[in-house]
Every structure is written in structure tokens, then in C-alpha cells.
Amino acid sequence: MTTLVALESEPRGFHVLHESEMNKDTAFTEAERTSLGLEGLLPPSVETIDTQQQRVLRQLGHKTTDIERYIYLMQLLDEDETLLYHVLMSDPARFLPIVYDPTVGEACLKFGHIYRRPRGMYVSLKHKGRVRNVLENWPRKDVRVICVSTGGRILGLGDLGANGMGIPIGKLQLYTACAAVPPYGLLPVLLDCGTDNRELLEDPLYLGLRQPRPTQQEEMDAFVDEFVQAVQDVFPNCCIHFEDWKGTDALRYLARYRDKVSCYNDDIQGTGSITVAGLLNAMKIKKENLKDQRVLFLGAGSAGIGIADMIVSAMKLEGASERQAQDNVWLFDINGLIESTRTDLILEQKPYAHAHPPTRDLVSAINSVKPTILIGVSTIGGAFTQAVVEAMSKVNERPVIFALSNPTDHVECTA
Numbered sequence: 473m474t475t476l477v478a479l480e481s482e483p484r485g486f487h488v489l490h491e492s493e494m495n496k497d498t499a500f501t502e503a504e505r506t507s508l509g510l511e512g513l514l515p516p517s518v519e520t521i522d523t524q525q526q527r528v529l530r531q532l533g534h535k536t537t538d539i540e541r542y543i544y545l546m547q548l549l550d551e552d553e554t555l556l557y558h559v560l561m562s563d564p565a566r567f568l569p570i571v572y573d574p575t576v577g578e579a580c581l582k583f584g585h586i587y588r589r590p591r592g593m594y595v596s597l598k599h600k601g602r603v604r605n606v607l608e609n610w611p612r613k614d615v616r617v618i619c620v621s622t623g624g625r626i627l628g629l630g631d632l633g634a635n636g637m638g639i640p641i642g643k644l645q646l647y648t649a650c651a652a653v654p655p656y657g658l659l660p661v662l663l664d665c666g667t668d669n670r671e672l673l674e675d676p677l678y679l680g681l682r683q684p685r686p687t688q689q690e691e692m693d694a695f696v697d698e699f700v701q702a703v704q705d706v707f708p709n710c711c712i713h714f715e716d717w718k719g720t721d722a723l724r725y726l727a728r729y730r731d732k733v734s735c736y737n738d739d740i741q742g743t744g745s746i747t748v749a750g751l752l753n754a755m756k757i758k759k760e761n762l763k764d765q766r767v768l769f770l771g772a773g774s775a776g777i778g779i780a781d782m783i784v785s786a787m788k789l790e791g792a793s794e795r796q797a798q799d800n801v802w803l804f805d806i807n808g809l810i811e812s813t814r815t816d817l818i819l820e821q822k823p824y825a826h827a828h829p830p831t832r833d834l835v836s837a838i839n840s841v842k843p844t845i846l847i848g849v850s851t852i853g854g855a856f857t858q859a860v861v862e863a864m865s866k867v868n869e870r871p872v873i874f875a876l877s878n879p880t881d882h883v884e885c886t887a
Contacts, residue, residue, distance in 0.1 A: 485509035492553040493656065499524060499555075521558050528559050538575040543586050545571055549645075550589055553655060560649040568649065572642040577627045577879035579642075583635035584677040591641050592660030594634065596681050600695055604702040615707040616657035619643045620699075622665050624685070624718035625773075628851030628882035631718075633667025634680025639716050643738070659707075663699060665692060692721075700729055713738060719773035723820050740778030743849075747779045747874060748786045751845065754872045763790040765800060768841055770834060770856075770884065771849035771877070772805035777820045779847060798823045802841050805850075808832035809841075838863040848875040848884030856885035 488494050488508050496504075498519040505511050528548065535541045545567070549556045560567045569575060579586065599606045623636025640660030647653040666683040667673065673682055686692045703710055712735040714725060726737040736742070748762075755762050767783055769776045780801045787797035803810040803824045810821055811828040831837050838846070838860065846864050848856055856875055864871040875884035 486513060489513060492550055495552050496521075496554060497524065497552055521555060524552075524555050525559055525562060528555065538570050539578050539582070539586070541570050542575045542579050543588075547588060549591075557648055557655070560645070564649060568646065571645050571649075573627065574879035574881075576638050576642045577629055580626050580632050580635045580638040581629065583632075583638050584675060584679045587677075587679060592637065592662065594637070594662050594664055594680075595699060596664035597666065597683075597686075597695060598681070600698065603695075603698045604705055607702050607706040610659060610706075612656055612659075613707070614657060615659045615710050617644070617647065617653070617711050617713055618659045618661050618703060618707070619713040619715050620661040620663055621714075621716045622663045622718070622721070623667065623680070623716070624665075624721060626716050627878050629879070631667050631669045631685075633669055633672050634662055634664050634678070635672065636716060637662040643713070643715055659710075663696070665695065696725060700733060700735075704733060710734070711736060715739065717774075719775075720818060722774035723777060723818075737774075737778070739775050741782070743775050743876065744778040744782030747847065747876065748782050750874060751783070751872065752786070754845075758870055758872075761790055763787040763792040763797065763800075765845050765872075766802070766841060766843045767800060767845040767847065768802045768804060768837065768843035769847045769849060770804050771847075771851070772803040772810055772821055772824075773849065775849040775876070776803060776805075776847075779849065780824060799826065802826065802837070802843065804834060804837055809837045835859050835863045838867065842867045844868055845872040846874070848873075848877055850884060851877045851882040852884065853877075853882045854885065861885070 483491050483494060485508065488510060489497065498514060498517060499521050500508070500510055500514065501518060505514065532541055532544060535544060545556060548559070560571065593607070593610060595603055595606055619640040621636045621639050623633045624631055626632040626636045626639055637660065640662065644655070644658040644660050647658055648655045664681050666681045666685045668684050672678045672680070700712065703712055712733065714722065714735065714737040716739060717725065722737055722739055726735070726740055729735045751762055762783070767780070769780060780803065783801060784794060784797040787800065788794060801824050803821060807814070807816060809828060809831050810817060810825050811830060812825050813830060814825060817825055828840070843864070846856070856873065861873065864873060873885070875886070877883050
């Protein structure tokens with residue numbers, strides 16, 4: 473009797489076609505259609521997944537914008553997960569810019585307007601004191617990675633509140649499409665703490681808490697602490713991937729948890745590691761050592777500091793002391809060059825505050841600091857003007873310029 477009940481509880485028939493993880497639609501074989509009660513619920517033709525992909529590509533061909541293609545692919549994800557990833561992995565260079573950056577930026581801006589059905593979990597301040605119970609509502613218990621955002625600083629678009637859920641959803645799709653991580657072990661989470669974006673609060677289609685973010689840091693810390701502990705209790709094998717948190721929060725929470733739980737901040741550590749990888753390849757081309765370079769950043773938030781710290785670590789591996797490495801790294805933010813007389817610096821910026829006359833002009837800073845490497849993480853589109861590039865070329869035979877801000881219309885320059 474127990475076995476019969478277990479078998480009867482398995483999805484069959486019409487329900488199978490509405491389970492994205494199980495559904496193969498027209499690719500179900502004749503035997504599968506018989507055993508799963510699908511006879512008569514599908515057209516007679518049994519297709520291969522490659523034939524199904526041809527249909528997807530034809531339908532995508534009728535879409536005129538990338539946001540329309542994004543909406544179509546997210547709908548496909550809701551209907552046939554296997555087919556969606558088959559399409560993405562068939563041509564990553566074509567499809568990843570649609571399901572993630574830059575199109576995901578537009579999708580986040582319009583998230584409440586293009587919303588179809590929920591994906592992942594929304595844990596909000598109204599769940600405070602019950603976060604563990606909320607997480608237990610997730611049907612899968614062996615979650616290995618949670619990608620979580622507060623929506624506080626989405627790409628270069630600022631505070632998007634609950635609209636930021638598009639980022640954890642998209643980022644975890646990259647885990648599967650690029651690294652073959654099974655999607656059933658991945659969980660996107662939006663930690664909804666409200667938003668200070670007045671336009672969203674007044675939007676009738678906004679899906680998040682309609683309240684400003686907490687002004688007391690203690691309230692925010694207690695909520696995040698509860699969430700992190702709840703993850704340990706409910707998903708003990710899980711790594712927490714922090715994504716697109718406000719700059720100061722990103723740095724603070726990484727320092728708070730990195731030696732206590734399995735966690736990772738992509739904006740700080742991921743961006744830092746891939747930038748260092750790029751710089752090491754640039755050094756091969758220049759036939760020079762990274763420890764001998766002078767690096768100037770435009771942008772001094774969590775990404776800039778994370779990259780700077782990673783560069784310092786790489787320089788130390790080449791024999792530089794920590795102080796020598798830090799002396800070779802300079803930061804420039806909205807208030808100008810970060811130098812030793814500035815009184816508005818956060819703790820993480822102070823190691824890079826060197827003795828130098830104040831300046832708010834990037835070209836002047838380049839002419840005096842004479843950096844060999846210029847890195848943009850400012851989210852100021854076009855900030856690397858012709859004058860900036862010419863200044864770098866004037867002080868270097870072969871300058872290295874990395875413009876890293878996103879989405880694309882916020883990048884400092886393009887090739």
C-alpha cells in the first residue's frame with residue numbers, strides 16, 4: 473500500500489507537462505508517453521531536442537529586441553528547463569548576453585512589468601523572526617548554492633529593490649549554462665529590505681515591500697544574521713553567493729561572514745579574480761611583472777576595492793611587500809583622487825590614500841601618478857574620453873585599460 477501511494481504521488485499526465493524540470497514536451501518517446509499518461513496530450517510526432525531547438529530559434533528570430541528574447545527564454549525556462557539550457561549551451565556567445573548582462577539590466581528595470589511567474593524565494597523584513605520557516609518552504613532540501621541580493625545596487629543602475637531578483641535568477645543560470653551545475657541545487661533569493669527608489673515605490677506594478685530601507689544598521693544586521701543562520705540550518709551544504717549589494721554592505725558582510733560560513737561575494741572576489749587573470753595575461757604581452765605596475769582605478773566602491781585588494785595579493789605573490797603593493801595602487805572616485813588629506817574615506821579605502829595634492833581631474837591624476845594600468849569601475853558611461861586615453865598613451869608605450877562597468881551603456885569606453 474505504501475508503494476502504491478508513493479507511485480500515485482508522482483506527477484503524471486497533464487501535470488508532467490507543467491513541471492519544467494520533468495517536461496520534454498514533444499521529445500517524450502512513445503514508451504514514456506504511455507507510462508506517464510501523456511497519450512493524447514501531445515501531438516503525435518516524437519522530436520529530438522535538436523528539432524525542438526530549431527523551433528525555438530525560429531521563434532526567437534521573430535523577436536525584434538533583446539528584452540523580447542529575454543522574456544521568451546524565461547517563459548521557456550518555466551515550461552521546459554532542459555530545452556532552455558540546451559539552447560543556451562548551443563551558442564553561449566549569442567545567448568548569455570540575452571539572459572544576463574547587458575539585457576538583464578533592462579529586465580530588472582522592468583521586472584514588475586514583465587513578470588510571469590515566481591522563481592526562487594523572496595525573503596522580506598516581514599518574515600523577520602521566521603526566516604528559517606520561510607526557507608523550509610523551498611521544495612528541494614539539498615541546495616548547494618544560494619545567490620542572494622538585496623537589490624541595493626544592481627549593476628550600475630542603483631537601488632532596484634525587489635526588481636533586483638533578475639540578477640540572482642540570471643547569475644545562477646550561468647552556473648548551469650557555463651559550468652554544468654545542476655539547476656536543482658541552485659536557489660535564487662531576493663532579501664527584500666524595502667527600497668529608497670521613489671519611482672519604484674510609486675509604481676503600481678512594483679512587486680516588493682513598499683517601504684524605505686532600514687535606517688538603523690543594527691536592524692539590517694540582525695535580519696542578515698538571521699538569514700545566514702537559517703541557511704546553515706535548512707541547507708547545511710550550501711554556499712551563499714552575495715550579489716549586487718550596496719558597496720559598504722558588500723564589503724562589511726563579506727568580512728563579517730567569510731571566516732564563519734561558506735560564502736562568496738561575486739562583485740568583490742569574482743570581479744577581482746577575473747581582472748587579475750586579465751592583467752597577468754597583459755603582463756605576458758608586455759613582458760613585465762605585475763608588482764612593477766602602477767594601477768589607477770576610476771571608481772572606489774566594493775568592486776574597485778575588491779579588485780585592488782586582489783591585485784595587491786597578486787603583487788605579493790611576485791615578491792612585493794603589502795605596503796609596496798598598496799603604494800602602487802591608486803583610487804579615484806566621485807570626489808576626486810583618494811589621497812591622504814581626504815576625510816570622507818571608509819576604512820577599506822584608507823590603505824590606498826597616498827600623499828598627493830588633491831585633484832578632481834582624471835587626466836591630471838594620470839599625468840601625475842603615471843599609471844601603467846587604468847581600470848574603470850565607476851558606472852559612468854564614456855568616462856574614459858579621448859583625452860583620458862591619450863593621457864594614458866602619453867605616459868606609457870603600451871597602456872593597459874580595462875573598462876569594466878556594466879550594463880553596456882554605463883561602460884567607461886568600448887574597444
